[in-house]
Amino acid sequence: MNIQKPKGTNDLFGAQMTKREHILQIITKILNEYNYQKIDTPIFENYKLFDRSIGEQTDVVNKEMYDFLDKGNRHMALRPEGTAGVIRAYLENKLYANPIALQKYYYVGKMFRYERPGNGRMREFNQIGVEQIGPYTYINDVEVLLLAQKILNALNIDVQLKINNLGDTNERKGYIAELVKRLTLVEDRLSNDSKRRLKTNPLRILDSKEDNVEELIEMIDINDYLTIESKQYFEQIKIHLNNLGVNYIVDSKLVRGLDYYTNLVFEFVDKKTNLTILGGGRYNHLIENLGKIQMPSIGFAIGLERLEMLSKIEFEPSSVDYLIGSLDTNADSLMLQIAQTLRNNNFKVEISNATTNIKSKYNLATRINSQKIIFVGAKEVEKQKIIIKNLKTKEEEEIEVSKLNEIK
Numbered sequence: 001m002n003i004q005k006p007k008g009t010n011d012l013f014g015a016q017m018t019k020r021e022h023i024l025q026i027i028t029k030i031l032n033e034y035n036y037q038k039i040d041t042p043i044f045e046n047y048k049l050f051d052r053s054i055g056e057q058t059d060v061v062n063k064e065m066y067d068f069l070d071k072g073n074r075h076m077a078l079r080p081e082g083t084a085g086v087i088r089a090y091l092e093n094k095l096y097a098n099p100i101a102l103q104k105y106y107y108v109g110k111m112f113r114y115e116r117p118g119n120g121r122m123r124e125f126n127q128i129g130v131e132q133i134g135p136y137t138y139i140n141d142v143e144v145l146l147l148a149q150k151i152l153n154a155l156n157i158d159v160q161l162k163i164n165n166l167g168d169t170n171e172r173k174g175y176i177a178e179l180v181k182r183l184t185l186v187e188d189r190l191s192n193d194s195k196r197r198l199k200t201n202p203l204r205i206l207d208s209k210e211d212n213v214e215e216l217i218e219m220i221d222i223n224d225y226l227t228i229e230s231k232q233y234f235e236q237i238k239i240h241l242n243n244l245g246v247n248y249i250v251d252s253k254l255v256r257g258l259d260y261y262t263n264l265v266f267e268f269v270d271k272k273t274n275l276t277i278l279g280g281g282r283y284n285h286l287i288e289n290l291g292k293i294q295m296p297s298i299g300f301a302i303g304l305e306r307l308e309m310l311s312k313i314e315f316e317p318s319s320v321d322y323l324i325g326s327l328d329t330n331a332d333s334l335m336l337q338i339a340q341t342l343r344n345n346n347f348k349v350e351i352s353n354a355t356t357n358i359k360s361k362y363n364l365a366t367r368i369n370s371q372k373i374i375f376v377g378a379k380e381v382e383k384q385k386i387i388i389k390n391l392k393t394k395e396e397e398e399i400e401v402s403k404l405n406e407i408k
């Protein structure tokens with residue numbers, strides 16, 4: 001039996017891997033400009049962490065979690081997202097004791113969701129995400145949006161930014177109650193999924209793919225339920241985005257699939273495919289709920305597979321500087337010595353031993369995109385001189401082995 005990779009997972013290698021590395025390099029350079037610090041947390045955590053942070057009634061926890069009992073009978077889960085783990089680490093390691101009030105972390109890693117694979121959806125996928133933990137001002141929200149936009153621009157993706165204000169947990173209670181009241185009146189016209197959500201997670205009915213809420217009920221505006229401060233906070237974000245020339249639309253149906261969000265939520269959606277590449281928002285009570293410390297936060301995550309699929313950046317194919325080919329087993333040692341010297345001088349070097357002939361060494365040089373080639377045989381061993389052939393210009397240069405160190 002041929003064992004194949006599990007459904008919804010991917011093997012990454014070759015040009016795809018080169019693209020991933022290149023994209024990550026661009027993103028981490030930008031994160032560095034914004035002074036983010038890298039953090040790494042476990043791929044599996046206690047099930048309760050996700051249940052209590054993302055919300056037990058969300059699809060992510062309720063339907064899509066890879067959870068299991070370990071050999072010690074502990075209920076564990078593969079992480080479906082990165083925020084919960086970062087916040088757990090923040091609390092567990094007392095990172096709040098750091099005198100720097102605003103803490104900015106980023107992470108790169110695998111996430112797991114038991115979703116139906118296809119159209120940019122995987123069961124194992126990679127995210128790069130950021131979490132900004134600290135004082136609650138709209139300037140932080142604007143900075144996070146600018147960072148997200150800068151990353152997507154650098155990767156040449158044509159996106160639309162959508163934002164919404166979900167208000168604080170208490171503020172939106174009245175709104176949710178009114179929404180439930182109106183939707184209950186048309187309950188028999190709702191899909192089974194929305195009927196279930198009416199009891200468990202009514203806000204999510206707003207972004208249902210099956211039911212168009214606007215056609216079913218007279219819509220209510222969440223703004224009518226928010227406090228003046230909450231409205232002003234959102235207005236300030238919009239004013240700054242306008243001043244900075246950031247294009248966005250306010251989408252009152254944008255609610256996002258994780259329960260921890262409060263106030264600003266946002267998504268960057270690819271204009272052509274309508275796929276969400278980046279999603280995030282503010283979560284002012286998550287830390288309090290998990291660790292009894294009042295610490296507002298905001299963050300986002302980008303799906304790397306979607307990014308790679310949609311990014312139109314051009315990148316150089318991988319290449320090597322030198323291929324050293326031995327033509328005689330007696331020259332293998334010289335081949336290794338030359339490779340070592342060049343690598344010590346920071347050149348990228350590949351070798352090819354005496355088992356293949358000149359023709360196949362040239363073929364290899366083409367395949368690995370080598371800039372130069374050096375052949376070593378009995379003559380080179382004897383004279384301790386070699387010829388470096390530039391495969392692009394066809395120029396040849398003779399050099400003593402002892403002078404190889406001087407090559408720049």
Ligand code: HAM
Pocket residue numbers: 080081082083113115120121122123125127129130131257258276277278279280281282298299300301302303304305306
């Ligand atoms: P999310 O919207 O669930 O947010 O995921 C963020 C991004 O991960 C999505 O926009 C998408 O690009 C990618 N993604 C999600 N699910 C899949 C999947 N099944 N297959 C492929 N890509 C996927 C979060 O995860 C939050 N933790 C973001 C955040 C950070 N909010 C605050 N801080």
